Amino acid sequence: MNEDSTLIETFKNHLIKNGFPEDEFVIGLSISPNKNADLAIVSKDSGDILAIFEVKSHGIKDSKNVVRQLNDYDKLIGRSVSKYAISKEAGKIVLYRVKDDSLEKVGSIPAIETLQAISKYNKKVELKQKTDFLKYQCYAFILCLIFILIADFNGSYLLTVERLGIIVVIVGISIVPYSSILKLPGGFEFQRNKKTNKE
Numbered sequence: 001m002n003e004d005s006t007l008i009e010t011f012k013n014h015l016i017k018n019g020f021p022e023d024e025f026v027i028g029l030s031i032s033p034n035k036n037a038d039l040a041i042v043s044k045d046s047g048d049i050l051a052i053f054e055v056k057s058h059g060i061k062d063s064k065n066v067v068r069q070l071n072d073y074d075k076l077i078g079r080s081v082s083k084y085a086i087s088k089e090a091g092k093i094v095l096y097r098v099k100d101d102s103l104e105k106v107g108s109i110p111a112i113e114t115l116q117a118i119s120k121y122n123k124k125v126e127l128k129q130k131t132d133f134l135k136y137q138c139y140a141f142i143l144c145l146i147f148i149l150i151a152d153f154n155g156s157y158l159l160t161v162e163r164l165g166i167i168v169v170i171v172g173i174s175i176v177p178y179s180s181i182l183k184l185p186g187g188f189e190f191q192r193n194k195k196t197n198k199e
Helices: 003-017 063-077 112-154 161-181
Strands: 025-032 035-042 049-056 082-089 092-099 102-106 182-184 188-190
Touching: 003 025, 003 035, 003 049, 003 082, 003 092, 025 063, 035 063, 049 063, 049 112, 063 082, 063 092, 063 102, 082 112
Parallel strands: 049 082
Antiparallel strands: 025 035, 035 049, 082 092, 092 102, 182 188
């Protein structure tokens, strides 16, 4: 077992003794085909990533690079998660959290209930951002369609069945990425299945 693995096990066991569920820890969590988190806490109920840890057993020599590595996880996951760096300095485990694009030394991580609450809040923020973007996108399509209809009425643009079909296809393709939050009148709702991050 190398030094990073030893540090991960020591830190994980410390958290378990302080009330964290053992079955919610994932070592080497795959975030993308070529990106793995050293350690993560993943909710067994929702599959959401509650916290991610980058391990530096020989100390943190380049804090900006560590912050960049941790922030990359947000981009790959698609939303903000709680991010920490674990280091060993002078024989002691030192914990840092990412705050304002820098590392801040902390004594411990929040309780599991707090991490769950933070995760739920971040998901709500993500959902609102997607909903707002979809709303403005729909407004833009409606305006474009109105202009096309006016042009068709004036005879300056001929709206054929083929052209109308193309417009419908373009609108559909634009909405598909947000289908997980799309609700239509009449009670119809489309939701895209999401793969769990836990392996």
